[in-house]
Amino acid sequence: MTTTPRAPRVCDISRAVGRILGKTQRSAANGWDVITDGGAVCITLNHFYDRDDRAAWDKIHAALGTRYSLTYTHILADYTHMADDYHGCALIEVRALPQENTTMTDTPTAPTVTLSLPGKFDDWFEGTALAQGQDDIDPECKITREAWEAGKIRRTGRSYSRTITTDSMTVLSVLAEYAGNCVEFNSDDPDPAEVRAAQKVVARVATARRELRAAQEAAKAQQDAQETPTAPAPAQGPQKAPTAVHQGPAPVVARVEWTKTVRGHHNGVMSFPSGAIYKITHIERARADRGAKGDHLAYPDEGAQPEEGPAITWGLDALAAECAQHAGYTGPVTIEQHGRNRLTRR
Numbered sequence: 001m002t003t004t005p006r007a008p009r010v011c012d013i014s015r016a017v018g019r020i021l022g023k024t025q026r027s028a029a030n031g032w033d034v035i036t037d038g039g040a041v042c043i044t045l046n047h048f049y050d051r052d053d054r055a056a057w058d059k060i061h062a063a064l065g066t067r068y069s070l071t072y073t074h075i076l077a078d079y080t081h082m083a084d085d086y087h088g089c090a091l092i093e094v095r096a097l098p099q100e101n102t103t104m105t106d107t108p109t110a111p112t113v114t115l116s117l118p119g120k121f122d123d124w125f126e127g128t129a130l131a132q133g134q135d136d137i138d139p140e141c142k143i144t145r146e147a148w149e150a151g152k153i154r155r156t157g158r159s160y161s162r163t164i165t166t167d168s169m170t171v172l173s174v175l176a177e178y179a180g181n182c183v184e185f186n187s188d189d190p191d192p193a194e195v196r197a198a199q200k201v202v203a204r205v206a207t208a209r210r211e212l213r214a215a216q217e218a219a220k221a222q223q224d225a226q227e228t229p230t231a232p233a234p235a236q237g238p239q240k241a242p243t244a245v246h247q248g249p250a251p252v253v254a255r256v257e258w259t260k261t262v263r264g265h266h267n268g269v270m271s272f273p274s275g276a277i278y279k280i281t282h283i284e285r286a287r288a289d290r291g292a293k294g295d296h297l298a299y300p301d302e303g304a305q306p307e308e309g310p311a312i313t314w315g316l317d318a319l320a321a322e323c324a325q326h327a328g329y330t331g332p333v334t335i336e337q338h339g340r341n342r343l344t345r346r
Contacts, residue, residue: 008041008068008094010034017043019132020063021056032056037091045090050074053090060092063133069095110167111215113208115175117151119160120197124182130174144174169212176205183288192289196314199288203318210321211332214249249331254320256280258339268339270298270320276327277301280319288314298323 014034018026025031033044043060045053057072064070071093117125125131131148135141151164166172182198258268264284271277278298286295294312296319311326313319316335324333 007096010036010041013041013043013094016064017060020059037093041094043092043094045092057090057092063136064094067097069097071095111212111219112165112167113172113212113215115164115166115172115201115204115208117162117164117175118197118200119162120191120194121179121182121201122160122162124194124198125178128178130178140170140174143168144171147171148175167212169209172205172209172212176202179205190289192287195288196295199314203313203315207317207321207333214330214332249329251332251334252324252329253334253336254324256316256320256335256337256339258337269301270323272324272327272329274327274329276323278323278326280323282316294319300326 014026017032017034021032026033027046030046033046035042035044045056047053047056053074061070061072073091073093075089075091125148129135130141130145133145136145147164147166147168148162151162153160153162164171164175179198179201183195183202252272255271256268257271258266260267266282266284268280268282269277270280277300279301280296280298283292283295283297286292294314296314296316297310297312298319299310311319311322313322317333320333320335
């Protein structure tokens with residue numbers, strides 16, 4: 001199957017160069033800019049000295065050279081009244097890399113999971129050296145940046161989220177590490193919304209890890225079963241029924257029924273196919289900086305709360321995972337919400 005590469009867009013190249021050279025350095029007169037010239041997207045470098053243009057080109061080529069075809073052209077000019085080493089500007093033409101023809105094969109694709117990053121955390125993460133490509137020398141940082149940049153942004157009113165799809169445990173581990181750093185080092189000038197968003201990322205990464213691990217084990221079991229040679233059936237005699245192949249823990253559905261709301265506390269019931277039932281509460285205004293350990297809690301629906309206390313988590317996804325484990329399930333958990341107060345941000 002032949003693939004046609006998408007042509008570079010001005011907006012994409014502008015964002016990329018802004019992360020490399022700095023957004024504040026964008027200037028057609030003295031800095032960098034992105035234009036279209038004859039239908040092609042071009043980066044202009046018009047610093048005061050030629051050596052600054054060449055230094056900028058080195059940074060752009062190191063960061064974008066594997067993703068685009070870059071052609072550097074130095075444009076001479078007669079500026080005799082300027083410094084001796086000022087001779088003009090540079091023009092970098094950006095085109096899509098040529099794609100080789102590929103043939104569709106029967107090779108199975110790797111299992112993937114999706115991870116939703118709240119806008120507050122995504123804004124914080126965008127300012128890190130990793131997201132700006134400065135840590136690309138580390139392979140783990142590079143694949144995390146590429147997965148983050150490929151994420152799809154979804155806007156809801158004034159807020160937004162970025163959904164990342166990945167098949168890499170490394171990407172999930174790096175994002176969890178940065179989310180933990182966001183919580184730990186957000187103390188000098190704390191932003192409660194930023195801290196809550198980072199805590200949600202930690203909880204969601206934990207769920208995504210379990211789902212990806214289960215999917216990878218199921219895919220490996222299926223691949224092993226396909227590669228195992230089967231003995232030929234006997235010419236005579238009864239035929240054996242095929243043995244079912246175990247493909248890892250099956251997913252389980254957690255049904256959540258929201259019943260009533262009292263002063264910002266949303267109460268409800270979470271149930272599983274086995275009959276296990278848990279009373280749950282979502283506390284709307286729970287904040288970590290005020291000592292809260294989570295914004296969701298649950299305990300078995302067996303009258304009094306257990307002596308060890310309720311399960312407390314940040315986010316409904318993490319709470320469902322803990323309740324499922326308590327109920328004896330080991331596979332991934334899917335939540336079905338019912339009632340008037342269904343949560344849109346979990």
